Amino acid sequence: MTMQPQADKLLLIGATGQVGRSLLPFLRKKFQVAVLMRPKTYASNPKKVKELEAEDIAIRQGDLDDEDSLVNALEGISVVVSSVAIASLLSQLILIKAMKKVGHIKRFVPSDFGIDVRNHTDDVPSFKEKVQVHQALFDSGIPYTIIDTGPWMELTAKGFGGPLNPDFELVPQDIRLWGSGDTVLTMGFLDDNSRLCAEAIADDRTLNKRVMVDVNVTTANQLIETWVRLGGPRPRVGPPVTEDEVVQLISHVTDPYMNFGLRIMHNGHFHDGFKRPDDYLSTSELYPEVTKACTTVEQHYAKILTDLKQSTAT
Numbered sequence: 001m002t003m004q005p006q007a008d009k010l011l012l013i014g015a016t017g018q019v020g021r022s023l024l025p026f027l028r029k030k031f032q033v034a035v036l037m038r039p040k041t042y043a044s045n046p047k048k049v050k051e052l053e054a055e056d057i058a059i060r061q062g063d064l065d066d067e068d069s070l071v072n073a074l075e076g077i078s079v080v081v082s083s084v085a086i087a088s089l090l091s092q093l094i095l096i097k098a099m100k101k102v103g104h105i106k107r108f109v110p111s112d113f114g115i116d117v118r119n120h121t122d123d124v125p126s127f128k129e130k131v132q133v134h135q136a137l138f139d140s141g142i143p144y145t146i147i148d149t150g151p152w153m154e155l156t157a158k159g160f161g162g163p164l165n166p167d168f169e170l171v172p173q174d175i176r177l178w179g180s181g182d183t184v185l186t187m188g189f190l191d192d193n194s195r196l197c198a199e200a201i202a203d204d205r206t207l208n209k210r211v212m213v214d215v216n217v218t219t220a221n222q223l224i225e226t227w228v229r230l231g232g233p234r235p236r237v238g239p240p241v242t243e244d245e246v247v248q249l250i251s252h253v254t255d256p257y258m259n260f261g262l263r264i265m266h267n268g269h270f271h272d273g274f275k276r277p278d279d280y281l282s283t284s285e286l287y288p289e290v291t292k293a294c295t296t297v298e299q300h301y302a303k304i305l306t307d308l309k310q311s312t313a314t
């Protein structure tokens, strides 16, 4: 692992989760990384422990709900990145207290990695919690970087940005667009996002700023045109999904994962939630060379088409 000789020590919280696992290798290129693991996870999940130990990653035991354990885990640490689960967002308030107590944290990146939670905060319950964490962070005076990435391309490029649309096929599909189909979609693959997050976390220009990872900036209508230009069948576009329909759907869908996804899509498509707000720095402007190496919509759709053609030929 290549790294600066005097690299800062970084504590990653949430390393066993989706975002944390993806961030880890990119952060290790820039920092000396230790990960925080809950004692109960350490004791009950030897697989997670072995995976980290096999890569020579220092594990510090601690729990966001236990301030003393955090004070111990922060020894010698100057940068803290949290990618904790949505269910544990408010436990970061305890982490902020612990960081304030130790007094040597040069940057904290809270668990965001989504969209601007100030925009129509009532749309999604976790937005309120993220806003609360941000306010506590500002009040603490600890330097920070708030990083959002838009929705993952893995999720959003499907169905031309419409979560209820069918999967891609080589025959024309019936789809509906959410609203006009012209709202901005900012998205990138999880690992591309993580690569750019690591750049931002190691960059003095992003201190006390909000940053948007903006690998692909497009719209649902542009997604359709890209698909067709690459040789995909033009979908049959039905009447648009209205905001009223989506609000009704949200009030009826009881599956929490689905309900959450619908709320995010509602915010994105009807409240312009997938657009980079003016006060966010843009990673495609800060790191153009790294961004060029990331997967574009064209590349993604071309691969889907090739895979579909291969699977029908066999």
Ligand SMILES: NC(=O)c1ccc[n+]([C@@H]2O[C@H](COP(=O)([O-])OP(=O)(O)OC[C@H]3O[C@@H](n4cnc5c(N)ncnc54)[C@H](OP(=O)(O)O)[C@@H]3O)[C@@H](O)[C@H]2O)c1
Residues within 6 Å of the ligand: 013, 014, 015, 016, 017, 018, 019, 020, 036, 037, 038, 041, 048, 062, 063, 064, 065, 083, 084, 085, 086, 088, 091, 111, 112, 113, 114, 115, 149, 150, 151, 152, 155
């Ligand atoms: N942009 C997008 O499309 C997108 C998609 C998904 C998530 N996100 C955002 O990414 C962030 C992380 O989500 P995720 O899906 O990666 O989460 P996740 O997979 O559920 O991972 C959660 C991590 O948090 C750790 N954790 C939970 N409670 C903890 C505590 N009390 N103390 C210490 N560690 C604790 C878990 O550790 P254990 O191993 O101990 O359980 C695990 O490592 C969230 O802010 C979410 O909104 C964005």
